[in-house]
Amino acid sequence: MAIDLQYTPKQHALRAEARAWLEANVPREPLPSYDTAEGFEAHRRWESKLHSGRWSMVTWPQEYGGRGLDLIEWLIFEEEYYRVDAPGRVNQNGVFLFGPTLMEYGTSEQKSRFLPRLASGADIWAQVWSEPQAGSDLAALRTTAIRDGDDYVINGHKIWSTRAVYADWGFGLFRTDGASERHRGLSYVVVPLRTPGVTVRGIPQLDGESGFAEIFFENARVPVANRIGDEGQGWSIAMATAGFERGLMLRSPARFQRTAQRLIELYRREAQQAAPIDPGVAATVTQCWMDAEAYALSTYMTASRLIAGGSIGAEASLNKIFWSELDLSMHRAALAILGARAELRGLGGGEGSALAKAADEATRWMDGFLFSLAGPIYAGANEIQRSIIAERVLGMPKG
Amino acid sequence: MDFTFDEEQRLAAQSLRDLLTDHCQGGDLRRAADARDLPGFEAACATRRARLAELGLTGALVPAEQGGLGLGVVDFVLLAEEAGRAALPEPLIDVEGVAHPLLAALVWAAPGELDDRTLQETLAGSALVLSATPGTTMLANAAFAQYFLLGRSDDELALYRACDISLTHRESVDPLRRLSEIALTDAKPIALVTRSAAASAWQAARARSTVLNAAQLLGLGSRMLEIAVAYSLERKQFGKAIGSNQAVKHSLADVMVKLEFARPVVYAAAATLAPVRVAHAAVAAADAADRAARAAIQVHGAMGYSWEVDLQFYAKRAWALAGLNGGRSAQFSAVHHSLLRGELEAQWA
Numbered sequence: 001m002a003i004d005l006q007y008t009p010k011q012h013a014l015r016a017e018a019r020a021w022l023e024a025n026v027p028r029e030p031l032p033s034y035d036t037a038e039g040f041e042a043h044r045r046w047e048s049k050l051h052s053g054r055w056s057m058v059t060w061p062q063e064y065g066g067r068g069l070d071l072i073e074w075l076i077f078e079e080e081y082y083r084v085d086a087p088g089r090v091n092q093n094g095v096f097l098f099g100p101t102l103m104e105y106g107t108s109e110q111k112s113r114f115l116p117r118l119a120s121g122a123d124i125w126a127q128v129w130s131e132p133q134a135g136s137d138l139a140a141l142r143t144t145a146i147r148d149g150d151d152y153v154i155n156g157h158k159i160w161s162t163r164a165v166y167a168d169w170g171f172g173l174f175r176t177d178g179a180s181e182r183h184r185g186l187s188y189v190v191v192p193l194r195t196p197g198v199t200v201r202g203i204p205q206l207d208g209e210s211g212f213a214e215i216f217f218e219n220a221r222v223p224v225a226n227r228i229g230d231e232g233q234g235w236s237i238a239m240a241t242a243g244f245e246r247g248l249m250l251r252s253p254a255r256f257q258r259t260a261q262r263l264i265e266l267y268r269r270e271a272q273q274a275a276p277i278d279p280g281v282a283a284t285v286t287q288c289w290m291d292a293e294a295y296a297l298s299t300y301m302t303a304s305r306l307i308a309g310g311s312i313g314a315e316a317s318l319n320k321i322f323w324s325e326l327d328l329s330m331h332r333a334a335l336a337i338l339g340a341r342a343e344l345r346g347l348g349g350g351e352g353s354a355l356a357k358a359a360d361e362a363t364r365w366m367d368g369f370l371f372s373l374a375g376p377i378y379a380g381a382n383e384i385q386r387s388i389i390a391e392r393v394l395g396m397p398k399g
Numbered sequence: 400m401d402f403t404f405d406e407e408q409r410l411a412a413q414s415l416r417d418l419l420t421d422h423c424q425g426g427d428l429r430r431a432a433d434a435r436d437l438p439g440f441e442a443a444c445a446t447r448r449a450r451l452a453e454l455g456l457t458g459a460l461v462p463a464e465q466g467g468l469g470l471g472v473v474d475f476v477l478l479a480e481e482a483g484r485a486a487l488p489e490p491l492i493d494v495e496g497v498a499h500p501l502l503a504a505l506v507w508a509a510p511g512e513l514d515d516r517t518l519q520e521t522l523a524g525s526a527l528v529l530s531a532t533p534g535t536t537m538l539a540n541a542a543f544a545q546y547f548l549l550g551r552s553d554d555e556l557a558l559y560r561a562c563d564i565s566l567t568h569r570e571s572v573d574p575l576r577r578l579s580e581i582a583l584t585d586a587k588p589i590a591l592v593t594r595s596a597a598a599s600a601w602q603a604a605r606a607r608s609t610v611l612n613a614a615q616l617l618g619l620g621s622r623m624l625e626i627a628v629a630y631s632l633e634r635k636q637f638g639k640a641i642g643s644n645q646a647v648k649h650s651l652a653d654v655m656v657k658l659e660f661a662r663p664v665v666y667a668a669a670a671t672l673a674p675v676r677v678a679h680a681a682v683a684a685a686d687a688a689d690r691a692a693r694a695a696i697q698v699h700g701a702m703g704y705s706w707e708v709d710l711q712f713y714a715k716r717a718w719a720l721a722g723l724n725g726g727r728s729a730q731f732s733a734v735h736h737s738l739l740r741g742e743l744e745a746q747w748a
Contacts, residue, residue, distance in 0.1 A: 002405045003473050003670040011400060072400050079747075264738055271739070286735040289743060290664075290679050296747075297402070297663035304402040318659050321652075383645075389655055390648030394628050397643040 018080040026086045034090040035209035040166040043090035047121025065119035071303035078252035094118045094125030098171045101241045105229040126164035128172030139182045145174035154217040164213035165202040186234035190226045206370040251323045253296035260292035284333045291326045314392035317385035324375030331369035412477035419485035422447040425709030432574035458522045460500035476669035479611040483618025486712045488575040490540040496611040498530035501604040508596035541579035556597040557588035573715040606672050609724045613665045613684035619717045620691035627695035654694045657687035675737045681730035685721040
């Protein structure tokens, strides 16, 4: 087969099915932020709703509640998902990072213990990796999980765990060999976040909500059965997860195409008003549309390659740089167009006065902007990604 | 939906790459660039021209029922990328990707005005045809062509014999682009197509030309990146390869980001020939190649500013190609106006 950018009848049918279900089920009003207690539970109910329609993890095998969709079908589902501005996925890290890792490295007992509850939203998962002294240099982590009979006893301090404030479980990387250094002696262990010896403290983000948390471990005990993969194999399992994170699935192109579309709508509306729009901003809007398209086309190309049996390697780092900078650029352009309105904080609901509507619109863009500032930082700062590209793809020397 | 090239498409590109690896290296280019006159230039290119002729690409995009190979732009886009990678001086892409299928389209659409004798001659390989859009007065490699399809206006296309028009050599910044100024004073075309057939044939030719230029820019950019990486490993300062410095690494990583996100855009444009995709491809490839040229020159330091390094051949070709078909500026404006008119949604059918 040569390049064919037309969808098949089966793909069209999937799109129609997803569209119909989403239009019938997506909440009419936006849910409160999942970084509040109330919003978190509302999003958990949405996960359960998605699960009831078998839309919560469409690429998972049917036996775990998925649909066994391939990556192109996943892209189509995501396009429909963002088309109706469906709620953010509170269990995103579970669905796209932990789930695939468990399917690859977990025992069948672990899979049946964790996957169904993950799929239904009964358990929401957080990533528990970074430490105060181990950020970009993750291998410097020092939190230990020392074997004691059938348990690991965990001591140390994790930080920047997204959604951990209200999440039920964490998938973490711990030093199971207390004398080890760097990449050796690490194990991948899952930890309930509401267990004696575990203290979770929210850290307010730029938007004021506690979207991430630090976690203190003081003699917290978890059974050895919570270890995924072999003891000491943690680093290579974590790197497989990191591949998912930077790679294809965590940031679907539909999300950026939807933002680009909203930006264009904003631009076209404001361009009809009396106040002129800076030609530089106009050019940025055009560039943003092009970049969102480029990201989508690139993802379709990668998905086709993977379906044909190819693999994704260090080039995942290219994606991470591209989408994170695009996201930032789109939100900056929107704020520039909004001008003095950009700083307004809305109350939600958007009804009533023109000012209330403008405030809600501004808040959505501003919150998106604040969130987009995190993109070039998390999942490996973009500086790290550039070094990965230079060293592992271009073959430039380390150091 | 399948966004992968097939085996045949990849093999065709590989065979061109193999040929150019043997016959279109920096030294080959330099010999041509140093030629004092046209015969000297042709002599420096003779072996490669002969090998290219043996590749069997003549009439590649001419429909099979007219005696060509019946390939599409998407089958040709990887070849254009290879031509770019090598800064190929010969007009393989302009002829086989643009002018030759244009001639065939006109013969097909307007047989009354244009009989197929010229097409038979060009398909046989005994003559070369080039084309230029309305308003173009400067054409690369015109000195090597026997026929010209020239737009006199958007819906008027004329076929000229080389001996009937006046060509004046003009220097290009790219020493490998043999530019000629075309003058049509009193020139009599051997055929004239004026109906709407001309307009649609032009449109298609312009789209092919824009996409295939973008593909060449992609190839040029990738080659410049490779040259820069190689130099950064070889050049030592402060006792270590300059490529071990993070500032150098990150600059070249950014080039790769630009190139790799221009690539699918160019391929999608080749597959669909949708006007917005084509314009987007032109912008993305021009920007990526420009970034590659600037970064590669910077990595070379003072050497990058010298005539001595081969990098100049690729950079100058990129600058020349980026200005064609209205240039980056016109293509960017085309995307912008589609955006204002609300036409961008239709790209995913």
